[in-house]
Amino acid sequence: MSKTSNPPAIPIYGNPLPLEVEALYHCINGRNLIDGLNLKLETMGITVVMGSNGAGKSILLRLIHGLLQPTSGSIKWGGEMIGPAIRQSQSLVFQKPILLRRTVSQNLEFVLKLPQNQSKKRPNPNGEGLAMGDQLLKMVGLRSKSNQLARSLSGGEQQRLALARALATNPKVLLLDEATASLDPASISIIEGIVCKQKLLGVKVIIVTHDLAQAKRLADDVVFMSRGRILENTSAETFFSQPNTQVARDYLSGNLSFEETNAS
Amino acid sequence: MQDILQSLVLAVNLVFSGDSDLFEIIGLSLRVSFSAVVCSVVLGLPLGSLMAVGNFRGRQSLMIVLNSLMGLPPVVVGLVVYLFLSRSGPLGWMELLYTPTAMIIAQVVLITPIIAALSQEILSQLYEEYDEQFRSLNVPRWIAVRALLWDARFNLVTVSLAGFGRAVAEVGAVMIVGGNIDHLTRVMTTAIALETSKGNLALALALGLILITISLIVNASLFFVKIRSEQHARSQ
Numbered sequence: 274m275s276k277t278s279n280p281p282a283i284p285i286y287g288n289p290l291p292l293e294v295e296a297l298y299h300c301i302n303g304r305n306l307i308d309g310l311n312l313k314l315e316t317m318g319i320t321v322v323m324g325s326n327g328a329g330k331s332i333l334l335r336l337i338h339g340l341l342q343p344t345s346g347s348i349k350w351g352g353e354m355i356g357p358a359i360r361q362s363q364s365l366v367f368q369k370p371i372l373l374r375r376t377v378s379q380n381l382e383f384v385l386k387l388p389q390n391q392s393k394k395r396p397n398p399n400g401e402g403l404a405m406g407d408q409l410l411k412m413v414g415l416r417s418k419s420n421q422l423a424r425s426l427s428g429g430e431q432q433r434l435a436l437a438r439a440l441a442t443n444p445k446v447l448l449l450d451e452a453t454a455s456l457d458p459a460s461i462s463i464i465e466g467i468v469c470k471q472k473l474l475g476v477k478v479i480i481v482t483h484d485l486a487q488a489k490r491l492a493d494d495v496v497f498m499s500r501g502r503i504l505e506n507t508s509a510e511t512f513f514s515q516p517n518t519q520v521a522r523d524y525l526s527g528n529l530s531f532e533e534t535n536a537s
Numbered sequence: 538m539q540d541i542l543q544s545l546v547l548a549v550n551l552v553f554s555g556d557s558d559l560f561e562i563i564g565l566s567l568r569v570s571f572s573a574v575v576c577s578v579v580l581g582l583p584l585g586s587l588m589a590v591g592n593f594r595g596r597q598s599l600m601i602v603l604n605s606l607m608g609l610p611p612v613v614v615g616l617v618v619y620l621f622l623s624r625s626g627p628l629g630w631m632e633l634l635y636t637p638t639a640m641i642i643a644q645v646v647l648i649t650p651i652i653a654a655l656s657q658e659i660l661s662q663l664y665e666e667y668d669e670q671f672r673s674l675n676v677p678r679w680i681a682v683r684a685l686l687w688d689a690r691f692n693l694v695t696v697s698l699a700g701f702g703r704a705v706a707e708v709g710a711v712m713i714v715g716g717n718i719d720h721l722t723r724v725m726t727t728a729i730a731l732e733t734s735k736g737n738l739a740l741a742l743a744l745g746l747i748l749i750t751i752s753l754i755v756n757a758s759l760f761f762v763k764i765r766s767e768q769h770a771r772s773q
Contacts, residue, residue, distance in 0.1 A: 338673065340669060340673060357675055360672075360673070360675055361675050364673070365673045367669070367670070371666065371667060371669065373667070373684065373688055374688040375688065383684065384674060387674065387675070387677075387680065388677065388680075389675060442674065
């Protein structure tokens with residue numbers, strides 16, 4: 274998957290940025306899993322969040338999506354505090370897809386028929402006059418399996434369905450939490466292709482991944498985390514060529530210390 | 538052994554003789570128990586759903602109470618319903634005592650906690666699985682409940698069967714509020730109790746075998762309906 278060109282100047286869904294996170298703490302059982310984190314994202318395109326296991330990447334993603342309540346600190350999207358209204362303009366694809374015990378098309382219909390999504394119009398990139406559900410299934414290559422039970426699909430297919438469902442809400446922000454972990458190369462390629470298209474449509478994409486090659490393929494900018502804090506927030510080019518911190522250098526070279534990995 | 542064989546022959550003879558009294562008793566048993574299950578499902582599923590997805594004060598206490606009520610002694614339920622429906626009771630004006638309706642009420646009191654508690658257990662597990670996705674998608678609470686009920690429908694049929702099993706086999710409560718009146722409130726279980734007390738053990742056992750057979754047929758039918766529905770869903 275080749276890296277796409279710059280994001281469009283005027284996002285078609287409206288600009289959800291900046292994302293401003295200030296003095297954010299998330300504490301569980303006396304441990305600060307997010308430890309006074311500050312973050313500001315102002316540019317569209319794809320932001321990749323990286324860091325070792327337990328660095329707090331997935332928790333950060335859930336916090337900025339409003340699925341978790343911070344212990345303290347503030348999260349603002351476009352100047353507004355995170356809440357149901359903001360969450361409605363976002364979609365999160367989980368590492369393990371959570372699918373209803375229904376067919377592929379019924380999983381999509383469930384989201385399309387939600388009251389808040391019925392008024393949303395989705396541009397048809399193929400211009401073939403297909404129903405919205407069919408458009409999305411075609412986009413992720415599952416149209417021929419629309420009547421199959423979702424849980425009988427392969428892991429890659431389930432994740433593609435989860436991505437189609439996420440896109441059914443016409444999100445301004447697409448969040449992916451290690452969505453391609455342990456998938457086959459074909460599925461990864463399809464998902465990355467769709468993510469890049471979303472970027473071109475003006476969707477802000479934030480991806481958590483451990484896959485360095487994927488990060489290099491997709492990232493416009495990188496947020497690097499360790500022990501619940503952000504150590505680097507810079508352009509992808511800078512991060513991969515001249516990381517500022519020793520921890521990031523160790524992470525990129527695969528030499529992250531045992532202590533760092535476990536303590537974070 | 539001789540008694541059991543004799544009872545088996547008697548049971549077969551009873552069924553094939555077309556004894557109208559027997560079929561009246563069987564019919565009433567099924568009518569009362571099915572009505573009770575339907576009422577309990579109508580009451581128990583919303584209650585189970587509320588406890589599965591609701592986050593209200595007293596939820597834990599309600600769950601403890603419901604779980605405790607699952608083991609309600611039928612005789613006590615019968616007695617309480619009797620007190621409510623007796624002429625001097627608060628619902629005495631309805632004149633329901635010693636009617637099939639009173640028996641249905643007693644069975645509803647007995648099996649609604651079972652259906653509510655078991656459905657709560659099933660729906661809670663499913664909700665735990667769906668919760669994060671539902672919150673991410675901003676799924677309204679009532680749509681979430683509807684989705685849970687639909688996706689758990691096959692398991693909920695099993696819950697209803699458990700309720701039916703309890704209702705159709707129940708004797709204490711229906712004896713007290715129904716009175717075991719011939720041609721009016723006599724059901725299989727009360728007839729068995731009566732025949733046993735009269736010393737007609739073979740007849741009592743024969744009625745018992747018929748009751749077990751009916752219960753098996755109903756459960757097997759619903760089980761096959763469930764299997765067929767699941768197969769249909771998979772083959773779509």
